[in-house]
Amino acid sequence: MRPLIAGNWKMHGTLREAGALAEAVRAGATAGLPADLLVCPPFPHIHIVAAAMLGQTVAVGAQDCHAAGKGAHTGDVSAAMLRDIGATHVILGHSERRADHGETDAAVRAKVEAALAAGLVPVVCVGETEAQRLAGEAEAVVEGQLAGSLPDGFAGIVAYEPVWAIGTGRTPTEDDIAAIHGTIRAALVARFGPAGQATRILYGGSMKPGNAKAILALAHVDGGLVGGASLVAADFLAIAAAAG
Numbered sequence: 001m002r003p004l005i006a007g008n009w010k011m012h013g014t015l016r017e018a019g020a021l022a023e024a025v026r027a028g029a030t031a032g033l034p035a036d037l038l039v040c041p042p043f044p045h046i047h048i049v050a051a052a053m054l055g056q057t058v059a060v061g062a063q064d065c066h067a068a069g070k071g072a073h074t075g076d077v078s079a080a081m082l083r084d085i086g087a088t089h090v091i092l093g094h095s096e097r098r099a100d101h102g103e104t105d106a107a108v109r110a111k112v113e114a115a116l117a118a119g120l121v122p123v124v125c126v127g128e129t130e131a132q133r134l135a136g137e138a139e140a141v142v143e144g145q146l147a148g149s150l151p152d153g154f155a156g157i158v159a160y161e162p163v164w165a166i167g168t169g170r171t172p173t174e175d176d177i178a179a180i181h182g183t184i185r186a187a188l189v190a191r192f193g194p195a196g197q198a199t200r201i202l203y204g205g206s207m208k209p210g211n212a213k214a215i216l217a218l219a220h221v222d223g224g225l226v227g228g229a230s231l232v233a234a235d236f237l238a239i240a241a242a243a244g
């Protein structure tokens, strides 16, 4: 399937910097690129980035949404609001949100349902900690997160992001990535049938231009979720070019 390279801009940049980064990505998103592109700015920058990408091939997403459609939830943002300002995707269950905000699998699942109801494509993150990997629990942890975070009828994207590889410059071995992606594929197919076969599974964790080609060539790696390197347009585009 056609790969997707998604950029998670996290909590970085000014409005002006977001606009410049969006413009640079848009300019580099040429027809020959072998991957679809998605950028996920912080909430206050989504609108301007979506406007810059309007009519272009680069999709725009958010990094979280609330599980409720509306209501008394001070400081939160609904999926419908994101859709209203031009987002088409939303990252959910990122390990930083699971850690910083205590998001459980059940909470992530409720957000995924809200995103789907609002017409957003959820990008659901799973991944083990270093202690869990050292204890030989990586596959079981990921299977448990998938079972708990994905609702019945899931139609979205899954991102495998080992927590210990995020922002550290460390990555699992290619064999380890391939093994977990195979496990994720098997779990998706067992639960969702043909839809599980067609679900994109992204790898995330210190993906850079230098390691992208080898990772993106692995079986059941259907793209990447890129943090740090997505803040430099040339690096982000080089990763997308490596998907070919």
Ligand code: PEP
Pocket: 008, 161, 165, 166, 167, 168, 169, 204, 205, 206, 207, 225, 226, 227, 228, 229
């Ligand atoms: C991420 O947080 O989604 C991520 C993959 O970050 P980085 O690429 O910086 O490791």
